[in-house]
Amino acid sequence: MIFIQRERLLVNESNRLHRQIEFIREIDKLKHVLRQSLLMDASRQENDAEHTWHIAMMGMIMLEHAVEPGLDLKVVLKMLLIHDIVEIDAGDTFAYDESGHVDKFQREQLAANRIFGLLPDDQRDELISLWLEFEAGDTMESRYAASIDRLQPLLHNYYTSGAAWQRHGVRSSQVLARITKMAISVPALYDYAVWLVGDAVAKGYLAE
């Protein structure tokens, strides 16, 4: 009887591990999802996995600029690490592509169900919930995470002389509209971002 219980436990455990490994294999595909941003040396487009590592680092380094008290960095890091995984199925929607945003959430929700659904149920639920929290932006962790996610491509655009902005004919008013929400969570970084936009216009990287 004890032996049977142990066998059952092993099967259950190995089933959890099996699902976790399948998920880990599947998300390797994020390394193939290309973004519009170029790397800082303008040599090629960035992919989502690289972008995600970079913003997780920024989330760590920039924490002191968050003004909402008691922010949980562990939650922020988890949220940042998983927030683009849905793009394996749904693709990267360029920030200023209005038509691409029409059914973006619907496409991404299907993707979340499929990809996070590879995991054991409790982990699936946790990751879907973290992803929805990021999308809704109603908590201080999600506001901070989203602010960092907006600042990073701005830096990449600025330091590649506006490569992606020019390619897509983006104007400064569009960039400013996109970063407004940063003011609540990280006002110092918002001020810096507004300065970057102004300087990008002055340098001719970005249309007024």
Add this chain to the structure above:
Amino acid sequence: MIFIQRERLLVNESNRLHRQIEFIREIDKLKHVLRQSLLMDASRQENDAEHTWHIAMMGMIMLEHAVEPGLDLKVVLKMLLIHDIVEIDAGDTFAYDESGHVDKFQREQLAANRIFGLLPDDQRDELISLWLEFEAGDTMESRYAASIDRLQPLLHNYYTSGAAWQRHGVRSSQVLARITKMAISVPALYDYAVWLVGDAVAKGYLAE
């Protein structure tokens, strides 16, 4: 007087921010450091930034397999996120390159001082200390982080039919020696890794 103090504060703050931005720009170079592992679809070599994102995800997902109680996931994630940044200067040393390991630590220590040294002093000290903790492997967080860092390339090798193993003439005894330490932190994952190695030999992916 109050005005002068405010000015001084702004300068100090902007100096911190300036150093943080310089660091964030510099670490973009991790996206150019190629590893020996191929992506799961064998299309190209993986880079360090992608690898780091992947192991941070694994660190999150595999936590239940860590047997040492009270592991701090936030510390693990920070450690994983920064552990390969030194390779921007020191390069990726292939796990089974014995001559490359002779001066590895010395090269990496110089790199840590230069790259983390771009940050404000308190953040430089924190990141160097996290990196040294990872390298020493004396804490449960560093043992868990290192275990995950060993499992990931094993999965990539297994699922690319041993591409990097074959290219470098690696034998199963070398792979087994490299994963031994996993047994302390994550015995279930160690058992799984040993099974993968055995199966890789049986399938002809890896020399006995």
